């Protein structure tokens with residue numbers, strides 16, 4: 001008998017967005033019989049660590065939260081502060097915990113099927129979305145795609161990346177404040193750019209230290225290694241340290257659009273669906289919100305599936321900040337220092353999660369170097 005390769009939904013890519021969608025779908029009460037998930041990788045490596053902040057009492061993936069903090073600190077020239085985050089928490093989920101947890105839970109539900117293969121093409125036909133691998137063609141009412149990212153950037157648009165390398169290190173001495181990650185430390189040489197370090201403590205002796213830049217391209221591995229070693233030995237004054245793990249990556253910080261050339265039966269999700277916040281690169285929290293909106297549409301039984309969109313005003317703020325970073329009329333370090341020094345932290349966190357109100361937004365805008373922001377606003381809006 002010929003194998004039936006038709007599904008209600010296909011999830012193309014089993015990373016953060018694909019597995020988040022499958023997990024929410026499983027719990028949603030939406031009626032379905034067959035969902036196919038595909039990825040070219042086995043998702044069995046700890047290839048990333050997600051951090052985000054939230055004030056919700058319960059969150060997706062609470063079961064696998066690796067660490068949660070109620071404080072973090074910010075450090076720059078002439079301003080250093082340990083912030084109380086309440087009612088927010090800064091939360092960390094490790095990539096491998098996430099993949100293993102989602103796959104274990106989903107495999108208990110016979111409605112989900114899994115294939116490890118490379119996706120070669122996606123397209124929409126009148127009744128179906130079609131996904132092709134080198135050997136098979138699969139059909140579904142909708143394909144949710146995080147595998148293919150097609151970015152379209154116009155000539156005058158800023159196309160930055162948040163680029164970083166992180167070392168999980170162990171110090172022989174107890175040097176880390178276990179209760180307080182360093183959210184941004186602008187001590188590293190800025191090199192006419194935006195460079196800072198995150199320090200995420202796992203214990204008093206173990207921390208993930210990430211050297212990060214916001215700019216139009218990443219730097220060499222040697223440059224990351226030198227910068228990390230300088231930070232550990234000169235700034236943190238570690239006499240020695242042991243390297244346990246390493247992660248490296250780039251997250252888009254772009255004014256460009258992630259396009260969908262696959263037709264209206266393919267729905268882009270994850271970074272491909274525009275969920276990497278252009279001004280910060282933070283994505284995990286936005287993926288969960290986007291997924292909730294998708295599930296709501298499926299619950300409503302929408303005939304014409306519409307892509308959930310972000311509020312326009314936040315897209316405009318992001319464009320303006322990216323333009324300020326790109327024009328370098330004011331050092332990035334000065335902008336971020338003003339944001340953390342002059343604002344109520346809880347409002348700032350709400351603003352960065354796109355959950356603030358206009359009154360809070362206006363106050364935040366008044367806190368940044370006004371000349372540079374006014375010039376960028378004029379450039380971007382007119």
Ligand SMILES: Cc1cc2nc3c(=O)[nH]c(=O)nc-3n(C[C@H](O)[C@H](O)[C@H](O)COP(=O)(O)OP(=O)(O)OC[C@H]3O[C@@H](n4cnc5c(N)ncnc54)[C@H](O)[C@@H]3O)c2cc1C
Nearest residue numbers: 013015016017040048050051118119249270271282283284
């Ligand atoms: C190292 C790192 C650390 C990060 N840390 C944070 C953080 O702390 N906080 C935060 O908010 N964001 C963070 N991000 C950004 C963002 O949250 C992640 O990139 C997130 O994984 C994006 O989810 P996604 O589903 O869009 O993409 P991915 O998780 O990358 O998933 C895409 C999937 O598609 C598969 N795929 C690709 N092409 C094909 C193909 N042709 N065929 C089959 N499968 C394919 C890939 O194997 C992958 O599994 C980080 C990113 C990186 C790289």
